[in-house]
């Protein structure tokens with residue numbers, strides 16, 4: 001048995017899972033956590049579970065984070081079940097308890113782990129393949145937010161404080177440029193210039209929030225297209241994943257990150273940025289799905305800012321990739337040198353495309 005299999009077998013034994021450990025494989029393409037599909041033999045039947053090792057360098061209060069996940073999934077499960085939904089265990093994530101009863105394992109050698117039921121018959125996509133998938137994903141994230149609108153449990157922990165505070169992200173980039181510990185700033189001059197010329201964008205939503213024009217809600221905050229599962233057979237959005245950043249935020253952050261991750265026809269780390277463009281039909285499908293999922297909750301001022309939210313969140317993500325590149329790729333996992341720089345370039349190319357089409361996109365929103 002390899003070291004990884006032996007480690008997964010030990011994690012398996014730490015959780016209340018029946019049956020015999022068979023094997024586990026690395027799974028998904030997230031940038032932060034370590035995810036495995038683990039197969040267990042249950043009386044002759046192979047059953048998969050989703051094992052995840054949390055990145056505790058990034059999530060520094062993993063116990064608080066897990067309390068959020070428990071409270072949020074519990075609230076949603078309750079609502080689904082009382083409204084007559086019969087397949088709630090596919091529509092919301094289900095945590096499994098560890099031997100001591102808590103929903104995680106915190107082990108000095110193995111690390112910090114959690115286990116979910118594996119949702120079968122559905123999958124995530126890194127790249128959108130059809131326009132309807134945009135509608136489905138956005139409706140799912142909108143519904144997720146609607147289901148949490150009456151959440152009255154314990155206040156959710158800010159798992160990463162100021163996560164979408166774009167002003168602070170901008171300052172963090174300025175600090176990274178000044179420090180330039182690896183001498184990478186010179187080669188990144190065009191991107192740095194692009195970033196620094198857009199300082200005013202960073203405060204657009206913060207100002208609206210500060211003035212009270214747009215409300216804080218419980219939001220997902222990481223609504224990347226590959227964080228929602230779509231049914232294999234029908235294509236319907238079935239379950240929202242990656243709940244590590246569910247905390248108070250703005251609806252527009254969730255919509256903006258959908259625009260960022262779904263409107264671009266090429267991969268986040270595409271090296272040929274001439275292929276990057278914000279697709280208007282996808283934008284419209286996202287907006288239609290999001291309005292449907294949130295079911296009338298969005299204020300007119302929020303609707304009016306859906307297009308700018310796409311620009312803002314894409315810009316913010318570009319700032320984060322650029323900072324991480326300058327600081328030595330400590331945050332976003334990379335698989336080749338320069339990958340965070342490539343990711344930054346696609347984000348900034350997408351910002352440019354969104355800027356050019358801002359009026360057209362606003363018209364699309366107003367026509368819905």
Ligand code: ADP
Nearest residue numbers: 028030031032033050116117118119124226242
């Ligand atoms: P990360 O924080 O690293 O992005 P995610 O929670 O998004 O981790 O999980 C990574 C991938 O694992 C997802 O994109 C999805 O494909 C898959 N996945 C996550 N949870 C489940 C689940 N409960 N059932 C099936 N697949 C899942």
Ligand code: GN1
Nearest residue numbers: 029030031032222224227242245317
């Ligand atoms: C990370 O974990 P993952 O890969 O779904 C990041 C998001 C970024 C995204 C960019 C906790 O998401 O904020 O938008 O990468 N998550 C965290 O692809 O920082």
Ligand code: MG
Nearest residue numbers: 030226227242
């Ligand atoms: Mg993810």
